[in-house]
Amino acid sequence: MSTTVIPEEQAAPEIERQTMEVDIACAGFGPAMGGFLTALARVLSENAGDPAFESRAMPGMPLQVLCYERADDIAAGVSGVVTRGRAIRASFPELNPAEIPMAAEVKRERVLYLLDPVGASRRSLALRMADAALRMARVQDHAFELPWTPEFLNKHEGLILSIGQFNQWVGSQLMAGGQVQIWPGTPVSGPLMNGRAVEGLRLADQGVDKAGAPADGFMAGMDLRAQLTVVGDGPVGAVGQALDRALGLPAGHARREWALGMKFVIELPEGTELEPGTVWHTFGYPEPEIFGFLYVHPERLVSVGIFVPSWMGDPSRTAYRYLQHYIQHPALWKVLKDGTLRSWGAKSLEESGKHGEPFLSGDGFARIGEGSGSTNMLTGSGVDEAWATGTQLAEAVVELLRAGRGFTEENLKATYEARRRASWVERGAEEARNARNGFHDGMVKGMVGMALAGLTGGRFSLGAHIPPAYRQIRHQRPRLAARDAAELALADGRPLHDALMTARGWPEIPFDGRLLVTHQDALLLGGKVQAMPGFADHVVFLHPELCIACEDKTCVAMCSGQAITWGEEGVPAFEREKCVHCGACLWNCGQSPDGEHANIEFRAGAGGLHSAEN
Amino acid sequence: MSYPLHIVVCAGIVPDPLQTLEPVTTPAGPGLKNEMVLPAVLDPWAASALYEAADLAAKNPGSKVWLVSLGPKAKLQQVMMTVAQKVAFELVPIDGPIGGFPDAHSTAAVLAETIAALPGLDRGKLLLFGGWESATRGAGVTLQLVGERLGIADQFQGVDQIDLHEDGSFEVLERVEGGKHQVSVCAGAPAVLGWATGSLAEPRNNPQVGMANMRTIMPALQKAKAAKLDANGLRYVSVSLPKQQRETRVVKDRSPDEIARELAEWIGEEN
Secondary structure, rough: OOOEOOOOOOOOOOOOEEEEEEEEEEEOOOOHHHHHHHHHHHHHHHHHHHHEEEOOOOOEEOOOOOOOOOOOOOOOOOOEEEEHHHHHHOOOOOOOOHHHOOOOEEEEEEEEEEEEOOOOOOOOHEEEEEHHHHHHHOOOOEEEEEOOOOOOOOOOOEEEEEEHHHHHHHHHHHHHHOOOOOEOOOEEEEEEOOOOOEEEEEEOOOEOOOOOOEEEEEEEEEEEEEEEEOOOOOOOOOHHHHHHHHHHHOOOOOOEEEEEEEEEEEEEOOOOOOOOOOOEEOOOOOOOOOEEEEEEOOOOOEEEEEEEOOOOOOOOOOOOHHHHHHOHHHHHHHHHOOOEEEEEEEEEEEHHHHHHHOOEEEOOOOEEEEOOOOOOOOOOOOOOHHHHHHHHHHHHHHHHHHHHHHHOOOHHHHHHHHHHHHHHHHHHHHHHHHOHHHHHHHHHHHHHHHHHHHHOOOOOOOOOOOHHHHHHHHOOOOOOOOOOOOOOHHHHHOOHHHHHHOOOOOOOOOOOOOOOHHHHHHHOOOOEEOOOOOOOEEEEEOOOHHHHOOOOOHHHOOOOOOHHHHOOHHHHHEHHOOOOOOOHHOOOOOOOOOOOOEEEEOOOOOOOOEEEOO | OOOOOEEEEEEEEEEEEOOOOOOEEEEEEEEOOHHHOOEEEEEEHHHHHHHHHHHHHHHHHEEEEEEEEOOOOOHHHHHHHHHHHOOOOOOEEEEEOOOOOOOOOHHHHHHHHHOOOOOOOOOOHHHEEEOOOOOOOOOOOHHHHHHHOOOOOOEEEEEEEEEEOOOEEEEEEEEHHHHHHHHHHHEOEEEEEEEOOOOOOOOOOOOOHHHHHHHHHHHHHHEEEEEOOOOOOOOOOOOOOOOOOOOOOOOOOOOOOHHHHHHHHHHHHOO
């Protein structure tokens, strides 16, 4: 008898559900699933008559491979990336970046240390001294360019991609082939489990109220029963999280390091000197802990953004305002100032690497991509690794099908995990394992630790005790207490983060309606934030008393879409119609009911930010 | 008692109207900036027609719904992965170079020719559905022109409701000025109905409906015939798009009445 691992508050298990038998059920369509389905579909296409690939679920039919994606369109991926693209090029040896909208080959890389031209950045004494020395050396535009790009950061001959466009390009080819099916607009609420085995997926209930109770037009989510369930729904995906809750993580592993990536896509002015393929990596501003990037796409489009990490202990992790200050840094502003904002996006990155790696496979399931801990935090690379894990799983699946062996834990370990462990993905992950340890003690120590690990191939690194994400938020009382700032924000009718930043000395943003626009306006630029009616709230505050006791309310400050706001009686309010599904609330909660996890659950939900230019 | 119908829905795909749409001049005439980059959706007006068609077909067993759509095959395929989960239909794709602002006459000619050639289509049961307008392009006349070419005289536009009678006649509510409806009774098929929004909610995504549709959609897409739209020497004087009006200000120390008054004035300026 199977049981499901879905949040108890959703529809009761006794509800009658439709069931569909398939061979391989997949959750989430991103680069990892793109790699998996591309490699698998290619083999299925080339061996159409091979009985090894006949469906067991539907005898006489080819293998039934179905992938379900939450977003309403497979082009709704929110990320602009630079990647070495080794695995992608291995899948597409003849790849011509010109075939993929917004793709460019990397031509030039710079690493810039940005000084603080404003004076509001929280810099240590050591950093202020270094800044003073650089100013005496008369650096231009308050930026010091490293004389070389460290090899571990180097993406030369790699690719600049819009993940939305790349997903669309991959997905179109897959769907045209007809060997696999990708169904967007269909969130998966969790895995169907029998003990520690996975027997398929359950789709989210539709026609329910905010709490998940059946309402008008109720349609119970269907159960998909499958021999193999492929989990590629990312670090905040409902299926991956449910598996982590049910199975735990391997001994010594924990998911404690995160970052929010937030970026603008800007159309550069005519006559810009920035050439497609240009990559800037920056650090030092707007806060020492915040890294930044600028990637130049074809047709005068540029992705420019920042990463706000969990180890930035301050509770006012106000990414949107920080991003606005970032693009106004003189080194960036001189190339961006006459540009036009076209779109905006945000996404959580799971940065624990090997420390957060879950069980990669088990009876009936395998995990790929970012949610499987594949992102390399030394090189800052995730797409290439994710794609590679997908292709490794596809090779393993083909091997098992040809051998007539089942998708058991033992067989998947011997095929998928063995391939992954023997690959460059694993070697890179080992090198990166402790590369970011120093950052928990400050930016300078962090850079030293990163350089140490990067330049020695991970043989040397700094030690660290990394606390759970909720404890990384420092419950300190700055000059202006968080509560005072929040009251100021309420009284002033402005978002909390604005009040906090202003209180700390950051200048007001000179809105121009073109490049510097309000957060609310940005939500409507170049796309839409959408939530199909009839789904339950996917952000849930578990224990109200903990929220009431929480003074920082980092969840409100960090919410990328301003979907979480101050609610009545101290419990934040959530509007799913404004949620961009960045998942930041999951790791920006300062309260924990169990000493490890947040007091917020991020469940399966439809919609999100649908912007093609991300 | 039911009355089996053959409902043909003409539904184009358009760039998602909520994306940033900028008219530009291309070598092929007026177009939209980065159009191939933009995600496509079933034209929202036509989508209403499709849902109404499916509802009408479900209430009249023995009915059948065709969805005729002209567009680049790859984009059609992508849109169908969402639409196909909602209601049952048979797709009739036409692989066309649609983009920008195509000529309604050429489009109507291709659609009418395709519909006339549908195997098994009974003209005596034919209701031709579509949107009465387009969200992002179109002159609002394509459906009428298709009807003319098929020789269908009974045409209704801005339809919000159809009530089918047992004898095959039906009552139609068409939008007219002043927020009212005009009530008409038609003797029966064939007829053209250009839908406004109808009254049905967007159907839930049903994976089983999707799987059933996909058995016919994928082969149909693979066999989709290519169509070339002839501009007939058409010269475009101007094109425009519905604009998203947005003007944000942070206002303090104003009463709700004052804000409401200003909003009313602002809305009035648009008229």
